Amino acid sequence: MGKVVAASDSLDKEKTLQELWRHRFDWARDAERISAFVKRAIREGDFLMAYDAAREAVEEHRLEDVWLRQQMALALAQLGSTARAQAILKSLLKLEPANRETLGLLGRTYKDEWHADRANTRSRDSALEWYQRAFAIAEIVVNDFPGEIE
Secondary structure (H helix, E strand, C coil): CCCCCCHHHHHCCCCCHHHHHHCHHHCCCCHHHHHHHHHHHHHCCCHHHHHHHHHHHHHHCCCCCHHHHHHHHHHHHHCCCHHHHHHHHHHHHHHCCCCHHHHHHHHHHHHHHHHHCCCCHHHHHHHHHHHHHHHHHHHHHHHCCCCCCC
16 A cells, blocks of 8 residues: 655655655645645756656646646756747746746746847847846835735
């Protein structure tokens, strides 16, 4: 009989990500547990594992979670696959055009392209544009804070 993995087990320092992954069928349909696993994988620098876990949750288990898709894109960007990361992020923007995290991650992917090729001013300009859009949204949220002193 397979042991059901508790949410706290996915953060257990005694178990490796690989050990947890081997038993993922016990917890892979639970959004909280998969999120904890993906967060840990990214924190530990195992971007391929983070991508695989988030992709499996989104595509195979049909977990409709914006954060998991953002983490898929982040993991891909960390692995150097900026075009694939951008495709995921742009599809998210169709659903939530004012999501600051998505906009910021998209800016980051273009910044990565620019860092790889400083002559690529198109990527530099795109990075600035996406970051500006993200910061503009953040400014609106700050300005709309209840009880704000003018």
